[in-house]
Amino acid sequence: MAQVPQISDAEWEVMKALWEQGQLTAGQIIEAVAGANHWSPRTVKTLLNRLVKKGALAFEVTGRHYVYRAKVGRDACVRRETRSFLSRVFDGAVAPAVLHFIEQSRLTPQELAQLRELLDEAARKEDRS
Amino acid sequence: MAQVPQISDAEWEVMKALWEQGQLTAGQIIEAVAGANHWSPRTVKTLLNRLVKKGALAFEVTGRHYVYRAKVGRDACVRRETRSFLSRVFDGAVAPAVLHFIEQSRLTPQELAQLRELLDEAARKEDRS
DNA sequence: TACTATCGATCACACATGTAATCGATCGGA
């Protein structure tokens, strides 16, 4: 299995567009991300090239344009970033990180309820195993 | 209020040592972090210099040695990193991040119970407010 | 006192990243 490459901040924006839309031409990607980030189209092209070089994206030549698609899954990238974040900031410990999140952020009652449900479910699984 | 500077992976290791120990000489810091990370003492010195330049550390000259101490609090750095992580990976949304953590990680029953207690507490606070 | 080990300061160097500009081919419109 190919390792998930490191994806920088700016590159994440591009990946998100492709994860959400499936396949896009360079022009569509530029349209999707350049405005919101104040990037020149050239900048987006550079990001696309780097992501291809890293193995995070693939493209097919369709007529004169390239159509890009993600080669690595969003989940895998999220897991990778999460591991890196946890190990850097919380020494890899999940529970303190979750505590910090809950303490620091204002969660809505709905979100709190949803999280509790998830914890209940996790606890049940744990019980059975 | 001075902004919290960006602190890189390697620099975090140094900061952790100082947050935990209070004040340390360069030699003590090297002892604390160089071994575990396979770093040359020079590397640690460089990190110290960069952290001072960034405003994350201060030092006093004590005799011939420098004694370093953190100028920025751990909490502030953790918050900064957390915000950056959340906005990059989860578009700034806390709840999905917590869900991901809980789903992906194997939490012990004790940790699960502790988290549920925290959620209960947060929900009570929310209720009263 | 002469030498070496050490300290902080400065320099080095490759790779990643943010942020583009330039270049050669080509397509679409005048």
Add this chain to the structure above:
DNA sequence: TCCGATCGATTACATGTGTGATCGATAGTA
């Protein structure tokens, strides 16, 4: 058919980061 717009490819350049070496001063040690 010719020209400018556009595409992908290549190049640029400052800053950050990982990883360390060199240099001059100095403090112990022999």
